[in-house]
Amino acid sequence: xxxxxxxxxxxxxxxxxxxxxxxxxxxxxxxxxxxxxxxxxxxxxxxxxxxxxxxxxxxxxxxxxxxxxxxxxxxxxxxxxxxxxxxxxxxxxxxxxxxxxxxxxxxxxxxxxxxxxxxxxxxxxxxxxxxxxxxxxxxxxxxxxxxxxxxxxxxxxxxxxxxxxxxxxxxxxxxxxxxxxxxxxxxxxxxxxxxxxxxxxxxxxxxxxxxxxxxxxxxx
Amino acid sequence: xxxxxxxxxxxxxxxxxxxxxxxxxxxxxxxxxxxxxxxxxxxxxxxxxxxxxxxxxxxxxxxxxxxxxxxxxxxxxxxxxxxxxxxxxxxxxxxxxxxxxxxxxxxxxxxxxxxxxxxxxxxxxxxxxxxxxxxxxxxxxxxxxxxxxxxxxxxxxxxxxxxxxxxxxxxxxxxxxxxxxxxxxxxxxxxxxxxxxxxxxxxxxxxxxxxxxxxxxxxxxxxxxxxxxxxxxxxxxxxxxxxxxxxxxxxxxxxxxxxxxxxxxxxxxxxxxxxxxxxxxxxxxxxxxxxxxxxxxxxxxxxxxxxxxxxxxxxxxxxxxxxxxxxxxxxxxxxxxxxxxxxxxxxxxxxxxxxxxxxxxxxxxxxxxxxxxxxxxxxxxxxxxxxxxxxxxxxxxxxxxxxxxxxxxxx
Numbered sequence: 001x002x003x004x005x006x007x008x009x010x011x012x013x014x015x016x017x018x019x020x021x022x023x024x025x026x027x028x029x030x031x032x033x034x035x036x037x038x039x040x041x042x043x044x045x046x047x048x049x050x051x052x053x054x055x056x057x058x059x060x061x062x063x064x065x066x067x068x069x070x071x072x073x074x075x076x077x078x079x080x081x082x083x084x085x086x087x088x089x090x091x092x093x094x095x096x097x098x099x100x101x102x103x104x105x106x107x108x109x110x111x112x113x114x115x116x117x118x119x120x121x122x123x124x125x126x127x128x129x130x131x132x133x134x135x136x137x138x139x140x141x142x143x144x145x146x147x148x149x150x151x152x153x154x155x156x157x158x159x160x161x162x163x164x165x166x167x168x169x170x171x172x173x174x175x176x177x178x179x180x181x182x183x184x185x186x187x188x189x190x191x192x193x194x195x196x197x198x199x200x201x202x203x204x205x206x207x208x209x210x211x212x213x214x215x216x217x218x219x220x
Numbered sequence: 221x222x223x224x225x226x227x228x229x230x231x232x233x234x235x236x237x238x239x240x241x242x243x244x245x246x247x248x249x250x251x252x253x254x255x256x257x258x259x260x261x262x263x264x265x266x267x268x269x270x271x272x273x274x275x276x277x278x279x280x281x282x283x284x285x286x287x288x289x290x291x292x293x294x295x296x297x298x299x300x301x302x303x304x305x306x307x308x309x310x311x312x313x314x315x316x317x318x319x320x321x322x323x324x325x326x327x328x329x330x331x332x333x334x335x336x337x338x339x340x341x342x343x344x345x346x347x348x349x350x351x352x353x354x355x356x357x358x359x360x361x362x363x364x365x366x367x368x369x370x371x372x373x374x375x376x377x378x379x380x381x382x383x384x385x386x387x388x389x390x391x392x393x394x395x396x397x398x399x400x401x402x403x404x405x406x407x408x409x410x411x412x413x414x415x416x417x418x419x420x421x422x423x424x425x426x427x428x429x430x431x432x433x434x435x436x437x438x439x440x441x442x443x444x445x446x447x448x449x450x451x452x453x454x455x456x457x458x459x460x461x462x463x464x465x466x467x468x469x470x471x472x473x474x475x476x477x478x479x480x481x482x483x484x485x486x487x488x489x490x491x492x493x494x495x496x497x498x499x500x501x502x503x504x505x506x507x508x509x510x511x512x513x514x515x516x517x518x519x520x521x522x523x524x525x526x527x528x529x530x531x532x533x534x535x536x537x538x539x540x541x542x543x544x545x546x547x548x549x550x551x552x553x554x555x556x557x558x559x560x561x562x563x564x565x566x567x568x569x570x571x572x573x574x575x576x577x578x579x580x581x582x583x584x585x586x587x588x589x590x591x592x593x594x595x596x597x598x599x600x601x602x603x604x605x606x607x608x609x610x611x612x613x614x615x616x617x618x619x620x621x622x623x624x625x626x627x628x629x630x631x
Contacts, residue, residue, distance in 0.1 A: 034261075036254075036257070036261075039257070040254070043253070047244075047246065047249075048241050048242065048244075049241075051237070051240070051241035051244050052237040052238055052240075052241035053237070054237075055236070055237030055240045055241060056232075056236055056237045060236075060237070060240075064240070065244055065245070065248075065249055068244070068249060069249055069252055069253045069256070072253055073253065073256055073257065073260070074417070076257050076260065077260065078416070078417065081416060094472070098417075098449075098472070098473065101476075102449050105475075136231060136235070137235070139228060139231060140231055140232050140235045140236050143228050143229075143231070143232045143236065144232075144236060162229050162232075162233070163229070163232055163233050163236065165233075175473075175476070176470060176472065176473045176476060176477065177476075190225070193225060194222055194225055197222075197224060197225060197228075
């Protein structure tokens, strides 16, 4: 399977990867010509990566499966416009980012249903001593809440770079902005998350435990 | 990046969304996705084959009708197969004229019409355009009219396809430019131009949409347009741009790349368009919106303007701002009127709608409203409804007003 995440940073693909890419090009050509079986293969190759990216960009909010579906509907409808001037993964990321943005904008213009980010209802009790996995999960949920508070543009570059491992140059192509702008957004995204880290009570508490675990103090 | 954030990021990289992505019920997603894709394929086939097959079926049906009549007349009626249902779809419009040089001395009108192709064949005067038709202009420009609804000109070197005809007319612009004068309608969108996934949708206005590769240029002389992603159904939820305006954006990212200037000198001079122009002038009693102060700004959804309503009847025009008395309680009255517009929106039962926005008004010295915008924006139909009250209101003072409006339904 051609992984979405590292493609952005690969300069010269290894021979095996080249074969897969050539195979993918053939699939794209067939899918563009209306071959549904080829489209299905493309979809099956990329759906998990797209789902993960959508989940991250939505910061765990909403019906992300619906958004994933919407991404592939858009891919199907727009495949004829894919010029192969950029990598398929870059184009797929761009489609995904646009669909997520449209979803969030549409959600904002709809009445609010108090769609809380994951873990909002998490109640921490002193009587319970969660195991390390549970703490780790809670940290990730708290982190998702922080991501959710970022402005769309900053969250997108942060997720693409820090979580998906895509280079700023590739992100620039995905979001249609200069590389410098991407780097600036990344800088401010990090800074905002750093400052929010202190404001987030759940995470502030976790930070303490985190430091203890990290330094071995938390171990018994 | 601090060590704490660094570790959080590392954990999130491993865990955030990974389990969820693996845990997706792919069977359900697959079924739904491929069912939608199949519908898309069918719709696409219908778009491109229905008009032609519709015409074939119409001929066949006519032939069958004649055959049936003959059979009955001869007393030999037999059970005939049910005639296929003949589509009664609306036409997209009629090709009314072609202007331009053919490049040959002594060229006739027929030569000019040869410069316009419909589905790859030279057009004829009066040709009807239907769903799925592809229209190309070479060295001539074509004028198309949709009786009582709109007139449009396709520039030289333009290629469009007709993608929707029921109610609103939607053209997909592959290259060139389309200029249109649309008779205002009370609700919804009358005309739209799609460029890739972007849509320029209009309710009633004079607009020109030009495409140069992936760049889209919109010149708006009257009214309001919505710019955004082409929706599968319903209205465009995007930036509302009010005239006069010159807007540019990349088709792949409408709102992210949109720039708008309201400087009238930047807006392309409109071409006088025929029937729709006449229909409009008979229909619209109110003068067009006075140009707002010159501004050049990058706008997004948060800067959508409220268009002066195009639907003033004569009675409404009698109550134009200039003739209205200044209302000392204009702010309260206006806020109530806007809330009423919001409250009138249909909503599902058991749903609480919470709206919070600010209406920014620029007032003339005589207290009349020159420009208005909601920040954050409100739904297009609320915009339209509110505009009816906003531009009728006259304040006791000039300057700027920011009117916070909050509403919870049910209270």
